[in-house]
Amino acid sequence: MPTSPADHESEHDAARPRRERRKEARPGELLDAALTLFVEKGFAATRVEEVAARAGVSKGTLFLYFPxxxxxxxxxxxxxxxxxxxxxxxxxxxxxxxxxxxxRYCLHSWWERIGMTPASGITKLVMSEARMFPELAAFYEHEVIEPGDRLLRRVLERGISRGDFRPTNLDYAVYSLISPMIFLLMWKHSLGPCCPSTREIDPVQFIDTQVDLILHGLVATPHTLSS
Amino acid sequence: MPTSPADHESEHDAARPRRERRKEARPGELLDAALTLFVEKGFAATRVEEVAARAGVSKGTLFLYFPxxxxxxxxxxxxxxxxxxxxxxxxxxxxxxxxxxxxRYCLHSWWERIGMTPASGITKLVMSEARMFPELAAFYEHEVIEPGDRLLRRVLERGISRGDFRPTNLDYAVYSLISPMIFLLMWKHSLGPCCPSTREIDPVQFIDTQVDLILHGLVATPHTLSS
Amino acid sequence: MPTSPADHESEHDAARPRRERRKEARPGELLDAALTLFVEKGFAATRVEEVAARAGVSKGTLFLYFPxxxxxxxxxxxxxxxxxxxxxxxxxxxxxxxxxxxxRYCLHSWWERIGMTPASGITKLVMSEARMFPELAAFYEHEVIEPGDRLLRRVLERGISRGDFRPTNLDYAVYSLISPMIFLLMWKHSLGPCCPSTREIDPVQFIDTQVDLILHGLVATPHTLSS
Amino acid sequence: MPTSPADHESEHDAARPRRERRKEARPGELLDAALTLFVEKGFAATRVEEVAARAGVSKGTLFLYFPxxxxxxxxxxxxxxxxxxxxxxxxxxxxxxxxxxxxRYCLHSWWERIGMTPASGITKLVMSEARMFPELAAFYEHEVIEPGDRLLRRVLERGISRGDFRPTNLDYAVYSLISPMIFLLMWKHSLGPCCPSTREIDPVQFIDTQVDLILHGLVATPHTLSS
DNA sequence: CATGAATGAGAGTTCATTCAT
DNA sequence: TATGAATGAACTCTCATTCAT
Structure with a gap:
């Protein structure tokens, strides 16, 4: 049967039987595959069969773990x-x-633990699909945005209460910290990969610059820039 | 321009006041409808029939104008x-x-002319779909990112050459200006509409804050923040 | 292009264009096809594509009319x-x-108008699938069983009130009339078509026999058969 | 009978009172579960996993006994x-x-031994699925319909030969006896369970009524009902 | 130009069946 | 013998696209 597509690899089959029992590993592998593909192509354009294939299983197996x-x-x-x-x-x-x-530590540590890892794709993903999945967006807001907001707010309050920072509007100070993270994210996952010609951004240097700016604002005696 | 579908009846329009929705406006209406829906739901989740319906024409008509x-x-x-x-x-x-x-004028004028108008959806759209449409992303980069970058760069260079700003790394200074715009965009089009519970952001005030920070950095005597 | 599967019939195409506009006729044709197939094979075993094909349309067209x-x-x-x-x-x-x-007229007329027509398949269908579609069964009971019951009951009451029939338990008299109809139905749609070897049943004669029996019971002086 | 999966352990059963659900009962338990579910939901809508679960075994085990x-x-x-x-x-x-x-004894005994037991579901099942399983329908006809027909025919012939019944067309007399059984069956397994609102049928009384009618016809001097 | 009925490739999902353990 | 993870063919349903009118 020279036409059988299954033949030219049959000797490998004995080595790695198709039906290995690895129930514990499956969900994780599928989630990894799904993260990558969802971030790359968006939710709708990603086919479940692709996810399954990337995780090394068949379409049906995916539905064994995710309804x-x-x-x-x-x-x-x-x-x-x-x-x-x-x-x-x-x-x-x-x-x-x-x-x-x-x-400074907060932002750099965010970059190292989230920003530069595949996990950062999640934020890009949620932002891209939020309108299609309001429920998920709400979940994300509750589980990520709000705790993050509280964390940064506490950092700033610490600075103010210790006299390191001058009193300021916390809302906008927090946004000032979030804003560069979102910029990096979108660059990393959207335009960056598509426009390799573009001038590279060094995230660490960008974060440094931003932190310097923000700290300037926070610690400096406020001075008026004539407008 | 004989191929333009918008031309050959334009003079009759004033004559037929109501009814007969101006034919030459069709493509524009379709583009408007499509922009709204693409921004809201993404490319894949938007059905052409919806676009056509929102533009008040039939599905077939859409394909008359866009292949x-x-x-x-x-x-x-x-x-x-x-x-x-x-x-x-x-x-x-x-x-x-x-x-x-x-x-200051640049950023506020961007908000008034782009950010707060439906046109801002385009950036969100392009960022969301960039990976699926690399060609478009490249186009966008060439038509928007790069000219915008050049514009901001020239603004900064003007400041430096006039002695208003101290010499600085222009790349990161430009990113510092772009970053809040992207933040506002994504907030306006992604999480904001889905999480109405969230604290409102006043874009003008946010821009003011950001510009102040950046200008601080640009004009201030650099001082070292011990790290 | 001798390999094109579309060629060998191209001359017929002009004669009966594939896309005839017959919106009015479609639902009826689809319902007829569906009735036949559902009765033959049951709900689950009938594929929508088969129904569409039997109605001479494509799969998609079916979903144009039935969600x-x-x-x-x-x-x-x-x-x-x-x-x-x-x-x-x-x-x-x-x-x-x-x-x-x-x-006598009632039962024969039922046979002529329902029993011997494809419509009789409906009852077989509903009985076969009732447990899977309780809602439909209820609908059928409300729209068919109950009106039919009332009709037969009125017939019997007419006989009793005119002195043609002796007073009797109407419930069971009605069941006596329904029972042969169901027997005929199931024979016609279930075992009959599968066992062509079987002795044929002449429905008219069967109905005659049954009616005679029932009328005997209705008109005769009740006599006790020792048990 | 060495091939019977039920034999080789039967003597141990009394010794192991609880636990170790008698292995040789498996096929029987599976058949019971399957009967129930097939009757309830039909062949196609019943999932083998459900059958296995109801029999307390895994899906794989079912395929050990039934290919x-x-x-x-x-x-x-x-x-x-x-x-x-x-x-x-x-x-x-x-x-x-x-x-x-x-x-009278025949019909009542049918009700007690078949009609009122789960076994009656089989007839409903066969009638519902006959068109999909003509082979089974033929089998059923051969194993049930025909022997039943012969039995009833012999009963009637006994009556005629003893002078209890007048000579009559045996075919239709037999159908007259079968018809109420089928009615009861379908009522019990189809519409009855779905339409609990419906007037209850007392099967014994229904059978009594039907037998009385039939016996009337069989014993009475034929009289003409004007038509 | 405009329509909308019709199409059919393609996607998500189910489930009988297999087989390594 | 028993299990249940894995498979993949089959099925329902969607929707971009076509084309006769």
């Missing part, structure tokens, strides 16, 4: 935003350097 | 990133205030 | 149980023969 | 139409009451 494509999507989001906030909050409590250093 | 859904998408992007850069460049040349004011 | 397979099923049931009861009730009112003749 | 779902279905039918005809035939030979009583 629907939408549930898979939700699981991807849930999986990747797991409470890193506990860890961060503890670090914040334990931190005993200057408030400026704490701010 | 495919993808072409419609491209037309939407192309149509909506039309070069305001000429206008802006002229204003920049003519501007004779302080460089700080010029920066 | 889902289940809706098609419901429409088939609804379509075929349309109120013939008005007509029958009028005939009943107008009938001025003997009550025995009226009973 | 396919279709084979399971056939086994269910074959198993449940087991010849009670030997028993009945013997009772018929031994019966020495009146022929009227024998007819």
């Amino acid at each position: 629907s494509k939408e549930d898979l999507f939700k699981a991807v989001v849930r999986e990747n935003i797991a409470g890193r906030f506990d860890e961060w909050n503890q670090e914040l409590e334990a931190f005993d350097g200057s408030s400026a250093d704490l701010v | 495919s859904k993808e072409d419609l998408f491209k037309a939407v992007v192309r149509e909506n990133i039309a070069g305001r850069f000429d206008e802006w460049n002229q204003e920049l040349e003519a501007f004779d205030g302080s460089s700080a004011d010029l920066v | 889902s397979k289940e809706d098609l099923f419901k429409a088939v049931v609804r379509e075929n149980i349309a109120g013939r009861f008005d007509e029958w009730n009028q005939e009943l009112e107008a009938f001025d023969g003997s009550s025995a003749d009226l009973v | 396919s779902k279709e084979d399971l279905f056939k086994a269910v039918v074959r198993e449940n139409i087991a010849g009670r005809f030997d028993e009945w035939n013997q009772e018929l030979e031994a019966f020495d009451g009146s022929s009227a009583d024998l007819v």
Whole structure:
């Protein structure tokens, strides 16, 4: 049977039987595959069969672990935003350097733990699909945006209460910190990969620049720029 | 321009006041409808029939003007990133205030002319779909990102050459100006509409805050923040 | 292009264009096809594509008229149980023969108008699928069983009130009339078609026999058969 | 009978009172579960996993005993139409009451041994699925319809030869006896369970009524009902 | 030009069946 | 013998696209 597509690899089959029992590993592999593809192509344009194939299983297997494509999507989001906030909050409590250093530490540590990892794709994903999945957007807001907002707010309050920072409108100070993160994210996952010709952005240097600006604003005696 | 579907009846329009919705407006209406829906739901989740219905025509008519859904998408992007850069460049040349004011003017004028209008959806759209439409992303980069980058760069160079700003790394200074715009955009089109519970952001105030920060950085004597 | 599968019939195409506009006729044709197939193979084993093919349209067209397979099923049931009861009730009112003749007329007329037509498949269908579609079964009961029951009951009451029939338990007398109809139905649609070897049943003669039996019971002086 | 999966452990059963659900009962438990579910939902809508679960085994185990779902279905039918005809035939030979009583006894005994038990589901099942399983329908006809027909025919012939019944067309007399059984069956398994609102049918009373009618016809001097 | 009925490739989902353990 | 993870063919349903009118 020379035409059988299954032949030219039959000797490998004995080595890695098709039906390995690896129930524990499956969900994780599927979630990884799904994260990558969802971030790359968006929810609708990603076919479940692709996800399954990338995880090395068949389409049917995916539905063994996730009842629907939408549930898979939700699981991807849930999986990747797991409470890193506990860890961060503890670090914040334990931190005993200057408030400026704490701010700097926060953003760099975000980049290292989220921004530069595949997990950062989640934010891009949620932003792209939020209008299609309001429920997920709400979930994301509740699980990520709000805790993050509280964390940064506490950092700033610490600075103010210690006299490191001058009193300021916390809302907009927080946005000033979030804004560069979103910029980096979108660059990393959207235009960056599509326009390789573009001048490279060094995220660490960009974060440094932004933190410097923000800290300038926070610590400097406010001066009026004539308008 | 004999091939333009918009031309050959334009003189009759004034004569037929109501009824007979101006035929030559069709493509524009379709593009408007498509922009709204693409921004709201993404490319894949928007059905051409919906676009047609929102534009008040039948599905078939849409294909009379745009050979495919993808072409419609491209037309939407192309149509909506039309070069305001000429206008802006002229204003920049003519501007004779302080460089700080010029920066401030740039960002506020961006908000008024782009950010707060439906046109801002395009950036969100392009960012969301860039990976699926690399060609479009490249087009966008060439038509928007790069001219915008050049414009801002020239603004900064003007400040430096006039002695208003201290010399600085222009790349990151430009990113500092772009970053809040992207933040506002994504907030306006993604999470904002889905999470009405969230604290409202006042874009003008946010821009003010950001501009102040950046100008601080640009004009201030650099001081070292111990790290 | 000798390999094109579309060629060998191209001359016929002009004769019967593929896309005839026959919106009005479609639903009926689809319902007919669906009735036949549902009765033959049951709901689950009938593929919508088969129904469409039998109606001479494509799969997609079916969904233009019926939003889902289940809706098609419901429409088939609804379509075929349309109120013939008005007509029958009028005939009943107008009938001025003997009550025995009226009973005889009822059953024979049922056979001619329902039993021997494809419409009789509906009852077989509903009985086969009732447990899967309780809602439909209820609908059928409300639209067919109950009106039919009332009709037969009125026939019997007419006989009793005119002194043609002796007083009797109407419930069971009605069941006696329904029972042979169901027998005929199931024979016609279930075992009959599968076992052509079987002795043929002449429905008219069977009905005659049954009516004679029932009328015997209705008109005869009750006598006790020792048990 | 070495191939019977039920044999080789039967003596141990008494010794292991609880636990270790008797292995040799498996096929029987599966057949029971399958009968119930097939009757309730039909062949196609019943999932083998459900059958297995109801029998307390895994999906794989079911396929150990029945090579396919279709084979399971056939086994269910074959198993449940087991010849009670030997028993009945013997009772018929031994019966020495009146022929009227024998007819009455036949139908009541059918109700008690078949009609009111789950076994009656088989007939409903076969009728519902006959068109999809003509082979099974033929089998059923051969194993049930024909022996039943012969049995009833012999009962009637006994009556005629003893002078209890007048000569008559045996075919239609037999159908008159079968018809109420089918009515009861379909009521019990189809519309009845779905339309709990409906007037209850007392099967015993219904059978009584029907038998009385039929006996009337069989014993009475034929009289003409004007038509 | 405009329509909308018709199409059919393609996607998500189900489930009988297999087989390594 | 029993399990249940894995498979993939089959099915329902969607929607961009076509084309006769």
